[in-house]
Amino acid sequence: MKEAFDVAIVGAGPAGTSAACILAGAGVKTILFERGEYPGAKNMSGGVLYGQELARVLPDFAERKLPIERNIIESRLWYLSKEGGYNLGYRDAIFATERKHNVFTVGRARFDRWYAEQARQKGVLVVPGTVVVDLLRDGSGRVTGVVTGRAEGEVTAQVTLLADGVNSPLAALTGFRREVKPEHVALAVKEVIDLPAEVVDQRFGVSGGNGVTTEVLGDIVGGMNGVGVLYTNSASISLCIGANLADFATFKLKPYELIEEFKQHPMVAPLIAGGKSLEYVAHWLPEGGYDTIPRLYGDGYLIAGDSAMLFNAPHREGSNLAMASGRMAAETVIEALERGDCSRKSLADYGERMAQSFVLQDMKKYRGFGPFLHHHKEIFNELPRAATFAGREMITVNGVSKREKQKLIFRNARKETSLLKYLKLLWSGWRAVK
Numbered sequence: 136m137k138e139a140f141d142v143a144i145v146g147a148g149p150a151g152t153s154a155a156c157i158l159a160g161a162g163v164k165t166i167l168f169e170r171g172e173y174p175g176a177k178n179m180s181g182g183v184l185y186g187q188e189l190a191r192v193l194p195d196f197a198e199r200k201l202p203i204e205r206n207i208i209e210s211r212l213w214y215l216s217k218e219g220g221y222n223l224g225y226r227d228a229i230f231a232t233e234r235k236h237n238v239f240t241v242g243r244a245r246f247d248r249w250y251a252e253q254a255r256q257k258g259v260l261v262v263p264g265t266v267v268v269d270l271l272r273d274g275s276g277r278v279t280g281v282v283t284g285r286a287e288g289e290v291t292a293q294v295t296l297l298a299d300g301v302n303s304p305l306a307a308l309t310g311f312r313r314e315v316k317p318e319h320v321a322l323a324v325k326e327v328i329d330l331p332a333e334v335v336d337q338r339f340g341v342s343g344g345n346g347v348t349t350e351v352l353g354d355i356v357g358g359m360n361g362v363g364v365l366y367t368n369s370a371s372i373s374l375c376i377g378a379n380l381a382d383f384a385t386f387k388l389k390p391y392e393l394i395e396e397f398k399q400h401p402m403v404a405p406l407i408a409g410g411k412s413l414e415y416v417a418h419w420l421p422e423g424g425y426d427t428i429p430r431l432y433g434d435g436y437l438i439a440g441d442s443a444m445l446f447n448a449p450h451r452e453g454s455n456l457a458m459a460s461g462r463m464a465a466e467t468v469i470e471a472l473e474r475g476d477c478s479r480k481s482l483a484d485y486g487e488r489m490a491q492s493f494v495l496q497d498m499k500k501y502r503g504f505g506p507f508l509h510h511h512k513e514i515f516n517e518l519p520r521a522a523t524f525a526g527r528e529m530i531t532v533n534g535v536s537k538r539e540k541q542k543l544i545f546r547n548a549r550k551e552t553s554l555l556k557y558l559k560l561l562w563s564g565w566r567a568v569k
């Protein structure tokens with residue numbers, strides 16, 4: 136006999152577990168499926184998480200022994216050429232005091248496991264090691280539950296939440312989401328470099344469990360549309376680098392080649408010197424932006440997180456969009472269950488909540504950002520070269536007058552790319568983020 140639940144959730148990542156916590160908190164009978172041996176076993180991210188969204192699900196998260204790596208007090212942005220680069224950063228003591236946990240780093244394997252345990256304590260039935268392979272539907276096409284890979288593994292539910300991540304074969308198979316195109320996802324690799332905590336403190340000028348994030352742009356991705364990051368953990372450093380999947384095919388580059396080169400960059404190498412590689416993983420991330428978001432709800436189902444292609448690339452926010460969408464999906468379901476109506480019309484409130492929230496507003500604001508990077512590859516090669524020339528000239532003291540240096544810099548910049556291209560770049564860059 137099929138077991139019946141109010142809500143079945145596919146995927147114990149930030150989206151699914153956030154929804155599970157909210158639902159169980161309201162007394163909704165919820166089952167959470169995870170294909171990994173344990174929640175987090177198959178997951179990766181750069182490791183940055185956001186306290187405000189987590190607190191909306193678990194206000195007392197700090198007392199619940201959340202496995203934080205480091206509390207972030209400084210964000211750096213690097214613009215690199217092959218040989219050097221620019222460093223712009225902002226550090227503020229407020230992020231160690233009143234705004235502590237604004238941003239912090241976690242290891243996803245530990246965090247996701249801890250988060251699912253909080254859901255379990257609230258009453259969710261967490262079922263790891265179980266792949267959801269299909270959805271149950273009634274004669275009218277309404278989703279009525281899930282089919283798992285287990286023997287007799289059908290579970291009925293009034294509502295099913297798809298929170299199964301960017302790859303989401305389920306959403307694609309069932310026709311809820313268009314098939315992901317290579318240009319709409321990035322392929323990223325991550326390596327964690329083990330270093331004593333004191334060495335991390337010293338190299339990044341931090342102490343007391345605080346840390347630094349560094350986002351890296353420029354000539355580090357072989358001219359493809361991509362980025363790197365470097366985040367501090369308690370006693371390790373996470374390095375990630377990735378680029379658009381379609382670009383990997385066109386440029387015939389391999390992710391491991393990128394990360395090896397990244398590790399040897401003169402601004403990166405001293406920070407990881409002497410460290411041992413602890414972990415090496417690869418994952419997709421959604422970067423198609425607002426225009427690739429599928430319809431978020433239908434008869435008996437909702438879609439949240441990466442599965443709904445929610446990722447704010449310029450601000451590297453993904454986990455908080457996943458948590459926020461999971462929370463709003465759960466709030467919608469609670470009201471729908473109270474009304475006794477889980478039809479598409481009733482669940483449409485989820486679309487409204489999302490549209491009113493920062494999630495879709497930010498996605499909409501940056502809808503042009505992905506295409507902007509895609510059409511302006513000069514950001515990843517000609518421009519960093521021109522910037523390096525300028526940096527070197529300005530810093531070299533060699534008896535050449537500053538006015539003459541300025542002329543040299545402008546002449547070199549014009550050699551790298553035309554004035555018209557610079558103007559177009561500025562104009563479309565502004566339009567992409569305004």
Ligand SMILES: Cc1cc2nc3c(=O)[nH]c(=O)nc-3n(C[C@H](O)[C@H](O)[C@H](O)COP(=O)(O)OP(=O)(O)OC[C@H]3O[C@@H](n4cnc5c(N)ncnc54)[C@H](O)[C@@H]3O)c2cc1C
Pocket residue numbers: 145146147148149150151168169170171174175177178179180181182183184265266267268298299300301303305323324325375377418419420439440441442445446451452453454455457
């Ligand atoms: C390299 C990289 C760096 C990133 N860095 C950051 C960062 O620093 N900060 C940030 O906010 N975001 C970052 N992100 C994005 C962030 O990781 C995602 O946005 C976030 O994890 C999305 O959460 P989710 O719950 O929607 O999906 P996921 O975290 O992918 O979780 C989906 C879950 O569903 C499970 N699952 C899938 N299919 C099935 C199935 N059929 N049956 C059962 N279970 C299933 C998976 O095993 C997984 O546990 C990064 C992503 C990558 C790839």
